[in-house]
Amino acid sequence: MTPSRSPVSLSSLSSLWLSPLSPLCLACLALLSGPALAQTAPQATQVAQASTLREVVVSGSRSERAIEDVPASIDVITGEDLDPARVQDIRDLVREVPNMSVRRAPQRFGGVTGSTGRDGNAGFNLRGLEGNRVLLTVDGIRVPRELSSGVFGSASFGRDYYDLGLISRVEIVRGANSALYGSDGLAGMVAMFTTEPKDLLQPGKTFGGRVGLKADSEDDSRGVGVTLVGAPNDTLQWLGSVQVGRSGELDNQGTNESLNSTRTAPNPQKDKNVSLLGKVVLTPGAGQRHTVTLEHVDKSGEVEAYTARATSMGVTTQDVDGTTDMERTRLSWDGRFKVNSAWADELRATVGYQQAESQEVSTERRSAAPTYRVRDVSYTEKLWQGVLQAEKARSLGADWGQKLVYGMDVSVAKMDNIVTGVGAPAYESYPLKRFPPTSETNTALFVQSEFASERWSIIPALRYDRFDLKAKGSPLYPLQPASLSDSALSPKLGAIFRPGAELNLFANLAAGFKAPSALQLNNYFQNTLASYRTIPNPNLKPESSRTLELGARDKVGPVQWEAAVFTGRYKDFIEELVVVGGQAGNPLNPLTYQAVNRGQVRLSGFELKGKFALGPATDLRLAYGQTKDKDTRLGAPLNTVNPARLLLGVDQRVGDWKLGAVVAHTMKKSTSDINYANLANQFAPPSSTTLDLRASWQVSKATRLSAAIHNVTDRKYWEWTNVVGVAANSPVLDAYTAPGRSFSVALVTDF
Numbered sequence: 001m002t003p004s005r006s007p008v009s010l011s012s013l014s015s016l017w018l019s020p021l022s023p024l025c026l027a028c029l030a031l032l033s034g035p036a037l038a039q040t041a042p043q044a045t046q047v048a049q050a051s052t053l054r055e056v057v058v059s060g061s062r063s064e065r066a067i068e069d070v071p072a073s074i075d076v077i078t079g080e081d082l083d084p085a086r087v088q089d090i091r092d093l094v095r096e097v098p099n100m101s102v103r104r105a106p107q108r109f110g111g112v113t114g115s116t117g118r119d120g121n122a123g124f125n126l127r128g129l130e131g132n133r134v135l136l137t138v139d140g141i142r143v144p145r146e147l148s149s150g151v152f153g154s155a156s157f158g159r160d161y162y163d164l165g166l167i168s169r170v171e172i173v174r175g176a177n178s179a180l181y182g183s184d185g186l187a188g189m190v191a192m193f194t195t196e197p198k199d200l201l202q203p204g205k206t207f208g209g210r211v212g213l214k215a216d217s218e219d220d221s222r223g224v225g226v227t228l229v230g231a232p233n234d235t236l237q238w239l240g241s242v243q244v245g246r247s248g249e250l251d252n253q254g255t256n257e258s259l260n261s262t263r264t265a266p267n268p269q270k271d272k273n274v275s276l277l278g279k280v281v282l283t284p285g286a287g288q289r290h291t292v293t294l295e296h297v298d299k300s301g302e303v304e305a306y307t308a309r310a311t312s313m314g315v316t317t318q319d320v321d322g323t324t325d326m327e328r329t330r331l332s333w334d335g336r337f338k339v340n341s342a343w344a345d346e347l348r349a350t351v352g353y354q355q356a357e358s359q360e361v362s363t364e365r366r367s368a369a370p371t372y373r374v375r376d377v378s379y380t381e382k383l384w385q386g387v388l389q390a391e392k393a394r395s396l397g398a399d400w401g402q403k404l405v406y407g408m409d410v411s412v413a414k415m416d417n418i419v420t421g422v423g424a425p426a427y428e429s430y431p432l433k434r435f436p437p438t439s440e441t442n443t444a445l446f447v448q449s450e451f452a453s454e455r456w457s458i459i460p461a462l463r464y465d466r467f468d469l470k471a472k473g474s475p476l477y478p479l480q481p482a483s484l485s486d487s488a489l490s491p492k493l494g495a496i497f498r499p500g501a502e503l504n505l506f507a508n509l510a511a512g513f514k515a516p517s518a519l520q521l522n523n524y525f526q527n528t529l530a531s532y533r534t535i536p537n538p539n540l541k542p543e544s545s546r547t548l549e550l551g552a553r554d555k556v557g558p559v560q561w562e563a564a565v566f567t568g569r570y571k572d573f574i575e576e577l578v579v580v581g582g583q584a585g586n587p588l589n590p591l592t593y594q595a596v597n598r599g600q601v602r603l604s605g606f607e608l609k610g611k612f613a614l615g616p617a618t619d620l621r622l623a624y625g626q627t628k629d630k631d632t633r634l635g636a637p638l639n640t641v642n643p644a645r646l647l648l649g650v651d652q653r654v655g656d657w658k659l660g661a662v663v664a665h666t667m668k669k670s671t672s673d674i675n676y677a678n679l680a681n682q683f684a685p686p687s688s689t690t691l692d693l694r695a696s697w698q699v700s701k702a703t704r705l706s707a708a709i710h711n712v713t714d715r716k717y718w719e720w721t722n723v724v725g726v727a728a729n730s731p732v733l734d735a736y737t738a739p740g741r742s743f744s745v746a747l748v749t750d751f
Contacts, residue, residue: 059137059171059191061448061459062180062405063391068553069452071459071494071506073564073607075172080658082164084214085706085746086694088221090121090160093170096649096662098607098625100172101125101642103721106252106735107267107322108307119148119158120301120324125721127174127566128603128627128641129187131159133514133543135177137191138162139293141330142184142411144356144381145517149576151434151525151534152419155360155377161328163275163297165212165225165243168195174607175566176512176547179461179492182409182444186512186545186570194295197229197237197281200750206231210750218710218742219271221247227277235284241277246270249303251742253716254734261310264734271301287338287346293330300325307735308364316367328356344390348407354383361421370423377419385411399453406447413440415518418476427527434525436471436481438518443467448492459494467515467542471522481522482538488513502555512545520574520595532584532591534577541597545570558613565606573599600633603641621649621662629673636675639724643667643685656698665689669720683728688717703749714741 055078060070067074075097077087087093094100103122123146124134136143136159147157170192177185201208209228215221223245231237248271254264278294301324308320332352339347357380364373389407396402415438420431448461465488471481492510499505521540526533551564575598582592605627612620626644629637649662668687676682691713696706716737723736 057171058193059173059177059189061450062389062446063403068504069457069496071457071496071508072549073174073551073562073566075170075174077170077172078168080696082167082170083696083704083706083746084165084212084223084748085696085708085744087164088214088216088218088744089164090124090162093164094124094172096623096647096664097172098609098623098645098647099127099174099605099627099642100625101719101721103130104250105722107249107269107303107305108732108735119146119156121160122146122148122156122158123160124190125640125642126172126187126190127568127605128629128638129570130640130721132184132517133186135181135184135189137181137189138295138330139194139332139334139352140191140350140387141332141352141354141385142383144328144354144358144383145415147358147379147417147517147519149434149519149523151523151577152377153362153375155362155375157326157358157360157379160299161297161326161356162192163243163245163273165223165245166194166241166275166277166295166297167192168199169193174564175508175549176490176492176510176545176568178465178488178490178512179463179510180446180448182442182463182465182490183467183488183513183515183542186514186543194277194279194293195227195239195241196291197231197239197279200227200229200239201231201237202750208751210748212746212748214744214746216247216742216744217251218739218744219247219250221245223273235282237281237283239277239279239281241275243273243275245273247272251739252735253737253740254732256732256734259306259309261307262731263307264732266735267306268304269301271299273297273299287336287340289336291334293332293334295330296328298325298327305362307732314368317364318367319365321363323361324359326356326358328354330354344392346391348387348389348391350385350387350389352383352385354381354385356381356383373423374421375419376421377417379417380415382414383411384413385409396451401452403450403452404447405449407445409442409444409446411440411442413442414438415440417519425527427529431476433474433476435519435522436474436477438469438471438481438522440515440518441468441470442515455498457494457496459492459496461492461494463490464488465490465513469516469518469521471518477522477524478526479522479524479536482536484516484521484538484540486515486542488515488542488544500554504553506549506551506553508547508549510547510549512547514543516540516542516574516595520576523576523593523595525593526590528587530585531587532582532593534593537594537596540574540595541572543570543572543574543597559610560612561608561610563606563608565604567604568602570599570601570603572597573601575599598633599631601629601631601638603627603629603638617653619651621647621651623647626667631675634675634677636677637673639675639682640721641673642720643669643673643687658696658698660694662692662694663689664692666717666719679725679727681728683718683723683726683730683733685718685720685723688715690715690717702751703747705745705747707743707745710742710744711738711740716740 055076091102131146146159174188207230212225225243227241229239249266249269256264276296280292282290303322305320335349337347359378361376392404424430444465446463451458469484490511494508497505522536523534547568549566553562576595577593580594584591608624610622624646629641644667646665651660669684694708
């Protein structure tokens with residue numbers, strides 16, 4: 001088990017357990033039973049820890065563990081890594097994380113029936129997979145789904161329901177994680193945690209807080225945040241936070257400022273956000289802890305779509321305006337109880353209700369009838385989620401201990417949409433629904449058992465999910481809606497070997513799955529004039545993955561590093577709008593599209609992270625990630641995989657100053673790594689190298705002033721994830737360039 005094993009050899013190993021009821025599943029069942037489930041022994045012996053403790057994480061095992069005790073690659077972003085001068089949004093959040101990116105298409109929609117490109121920071125791409133194939137949570141509550149399809153015209157709903165001013169910690173878990181968290185964890189998960197009163201409450205004080213100011217020239221953003229915390233007595237703590245921001249269009253390196261479709265400069269844009277967080281923490285004694293959280297994030301924007309002004313088929317689009325609004329409100333309770341019984345040491349219960357709504361409106365003025373058109377598209381998602389989890393630790397003798405985590409996870413999500421407006425196309429009438437109101441109920445049982453000694457940890461886990469998608473008929477949805485019920489069994493088997501005090505070798509075999517979405521199940525669109533349509537598919541199966549990861553972590557004197565190789569097989573990928581029959585232009589047998597299970601993909605790659613202390617005040621950092629891919633059904637690449645990327649950084653501390661520099665080199669997108677099936681002349685971005693500089697000054701014990709310069713050399717470059725579907729000969733290719741040189745600054749003071 002060494003990090004030098006090639007991804008090819010890993011793929012051959014992973015082929016041994018492609019079936020859910022494979023030897024891995026049987027091994028998990030055997031190990032989970034354990035040799036001493038009926039015993040009531042004292043607390044399990046603790047695994048030997050490194051002399052310098054690393055970050056404690058929660059997401060890798062559903063309970064607090066040191067990173068070296070989790071058999072998976074995990075990135076933790078907290079503290080100075082969340083400095084608002086360096087991290088303004090989720091794009092900045094993963095700027096220096098290997099094998100990870102955030103897709104951000106420019107706002108270039110073309111009228112109310114134009115192409116998409118309004119989802120902003122759409123979501124995370126992790127090891128070549130993106131969208132709803134990456135599980136996102138905030139304080140354990142699932143983030144609403146991404147909704148993007150050609151049937152919504154210019155509307156597209158991303159997953160950036162965040163305000164990082166409310167976030168104190170981010171954990172990124174790589175690899176399938178459905179054994180612990182269920183659906184959507186095909187590629188991994190991004191877990192965010194909001195600020196706790198204890199994060200800001202200084203020792204000996206009963207009141208405190210933080211005030212922050214920030215600005216960034218990349219999108220002319222500016223923001224202010226105020227967080228207050230208090231502890232009126234020993235059993236009660238509270239927190240209140242308000243974050244307000246304003247911004248404009250994201251900069252690029254386009255220079256054509258024409259007021260029509262030839263424009264390459266960004267469309268003018270005005271965005272604003274207001275976010276609130278309230279939290280009460282009660283510790284009444286007897287090992288109890290209760291946390292009640294209320295979170296509200298509201299983001300809205302206005303776009304003047306000059307790029308939509310064009311003449312086509314004798315009709316001139318004279319003006320297009322777009323507005324967006326995205327809101328998410330969450331109320332949750334998290335309770336922890338010390339029970340010290342034969343079946344559990346600690347019990348944890350979480351109940352949350354979340355309501356999210358996104359709306360996008362396009363208003364178009366034309367030279368021909370209808371001279372005025374409006375398309376108003378809304379998507380709503382309401383979620384109830386409850387988790388009951390128990391933990392039990394016991395000694396097994398002979399220097400071995402066991403820690404058991406088990407419980408039940410139940411969620412009910414209600415999803416709906418509506419398309420309305422003025423001047424609908426001749427083949428349909430407003431209002432209408434692209435899918436009927438749908439309720440998704442998921443019930444799951446999970447268990448993880450860790451057997452640990454000083455040198456070994458063996459960690460099997462198993463989860464059973466039952467999901468039901470029930471669609472209701474609606475007068476705005478003319479078809480008979482389809483419903484779907486299915487189940488998934490997700491095993492996982494992890495192992496850690498500690499040959500030395502600091503060296504850890506780990507392996508992780510895991511299964512993941514993603515249930516079909518409401519839109520994939522019942523996508524509806526019909527053009528009676530051109531004779532084509534989309535229809536429901538009640539026979540969809542959940543997407544599934546089987547991943548294998550081998551890695552090593554070590555700390556030798558001033559050197560700290562982690563390396564991992566991984567491979568995964570992904571099957572039954574759901575492809576939307578696939579032709580399944582009919583003929584174009586035949587009203588009696590129209591061309592028919594449907595969402596179907598077709599894709600079979602293999603992903604393999606390598607990641608390396610390291611830190612070298614040159615001295616007490618100087619650190620060197622390195623990060624590298626690459627992923628190779630293949631659609632095994634088509635024998636073609638997968639276009640969601642980004643090119644390899646290398647980052648080299650240096651940090652220097654000088655008195656009250658901290659200085660840093662990061663050089664990032666992105667390899668070119670090779671033509672052999674592109675699937676040209678949908679676009680024969682797809683643009684392949686060349687390699688690029690950028691330099692970022694940053695500095696922070698500790699003005700006083702409580703106040704820090706920080707600044708950063710991104711893309712210091714003003715390099716013109718493209719990010720692959722933002723140009724998929726863009727032709728190499730596009731006259732507006734510069735519209736898709738990344739921002740040039742930009743400056744950001746932040747002032748934060750604690751009291």
